[in-house]
Amino acid sequence: MHGRVMALIMAGVGALLWLSTAWAQSLPYPNRPIHIIVPYPPGGAVDPIARRLAQRLLEAWGQPVVVENKPGAGTLIGTQFVAKAAPDGYTMILVATTFAVNPSAYGKLPFDPVKDFVPVGLVCSFPMLLVVNPGLPVHSVRELIDYLKAKPGRVDFSSIGNGSTQQLAGELFKSMAGVDIVHVPYKGSGPSVMSVVAGETSLTFESAFLTMPQVKAGKLRALAAAGAQASPLAPNLPTVAESGVPGFDVATWAGILAPAGTPPDVVQKWNLEIARMLQSPETREQLISQGVEPLVSTPEQFAEFIKVEMNRWGKVVKQAGIRLD
Numbered sequence: 001m002h003g004r005v006m007a008l009i010m011a012g013v014g015a016l017l018w019l020s021t022a023w024a025q026s027l028p029y030p031n032r033p034i035h036i037i038v039p040y041p042p043g044g045a046v047d048p049i050a051r052r053l054a055q056r057l058l059e060a061w062g063q064p065v066v067v068e069n070k071p072g073a074g075t076l077i078g079t080q081f082v083a084k085a086a087p088d089g090y091t092m093i094l095v096a097t098t099f100a101v102n103p104s105a106y107g108k109l110p111f112d113p114v115k116d117f118v119p120v121g122l123v124c125s126f127p128m129l130l131v132v133n134p135g136l137p138v139h140s141v142r143e144l145i146d147y148l149k150a151k152p153g154r155v156d157f158s159s160i161g162n163g164s165t166q167q168l169a170g171e172l173f174k175s176m177a178g179v180d181i182v183h184v185p186y187k188g189s190g191p192s193v194m195s196v197v198a199g200e201t202s203l204t205f206e207s208a209f210l211t212m213p214q215v216k217a218g219k220l221r222a223l224a225a226a227g228a229q230a231s232p233l234a235p236n237l238p239t240v241a242e243s244g245v246p247g248f249d250v251a252t253w254a255g256i257l258a259p260a261g262t263p264p265d266v267v268q269k270w271n272l273e274i275a276r277m278l279q280s281p282e283t284r285e286q287l288i289s290q291g292v293e294p295l296v297s298t299p300e301q302f303a304e305f306i307k308v309e310m311n312r313w314g315k316v317v318k319q320a321g322i323r324l325d
Contacts, residue, residue: 029089029266033064037093039078041071045126045189045207046254049292050094053123053256056277074102074163074324076110083111087261092120092270096254097165100309104317105163105324113310119302120256121271122295123278124287127251128169128226130240131211132203133196134218141224141243144203148179156184158192158201163324166192168313169205169226169250171320176245196220205250208233209291226250233291253295255302267299
């Protein structure tokens with residue numbers, strides 16, 4: 001996981017302690033159903049997180065919380081919907097890394113990613129692994145780099161689509177390792193992973209939760225964790241950074257945003273409840289067992305994190321020449 005995010009977690013926990021439970025529960029909000037917009041198709045990695053949060057909020061606040069999938073146009077449809085929603089705390093959005101990528105990948109967005117939203121808080125990240133087809137004659141990142149340098153432009157890597165975190169991980173690896181690999185986009189994580197299993201492509205960066213069953217079955221070979229730390233689902237794997245690409249650190253993250261103008265007390269009430277959920281031992285254990293890393297931050301820390309991510313991925317998008325419009 002990102003080193004800077006680990007700092008956020010530690011600082012965020014301390015900063016949240018000043019918020020009073022009695023104060024949060026005394027607010028008149030909410031008094032009607034709430035909608036959490038997920039700008040991805042049903043069944044994606046963020047869906048279970050949104051539904052877990054919805055259940056927690058229902059139990060805490062006594063109001064229905066509806067998770068509504070609004071996919072399309074690379075998450076722009078659902079995101080624009082929330083940007084134009086009433087800033088009253090009854091329409092929120094669970095965004096992922098794509099939110100920080102789109103400003104660079106699109107020439108023009110139908111919303112301002114900074115001015116039209118209020119960051120509420122980080123929720124989690126999805127640690128990724130670098131995996132290869134077992135037929136590839138490599139057993140380490142160093143061997144992979146040597147193999148790729150001997151075959152420039154002749155080895156493919158898969159992703160779940162143009163502009164995805166998986167593609168950006170591959171592009172960042174290309175740049176930092178000094179190799180030339182060819183991107184092949186698929187429509188979703190399942191097809192992307194299975195393309196490597198079938199040998200249609202040679203490697204991919206994907207969540208540990210999705211790839212470890214294939215690794216254990218001998219259908220994929222895991223070389224390294226893509227984040228700054230080992231994955232809980234593969235604790236014995238070194239990181240890419242430790243294996244010959246210093247500084248390499250990639251993970252998909254997710255967090256809650258509200259429309260700009262949402263009252264600060266509503267934002268803080270959401271932030272406090274998210275933190276309570278993520279600090280619950282039961283929730284933490286369940287998430288970690290599924291390869292998900294819980295994250296806690298203040299709204300201000302999440303705002304700064306988004307700016308850092310936009311700048312970071314903007315450089316990768318520009319260097320790779322990624323355009324989504």
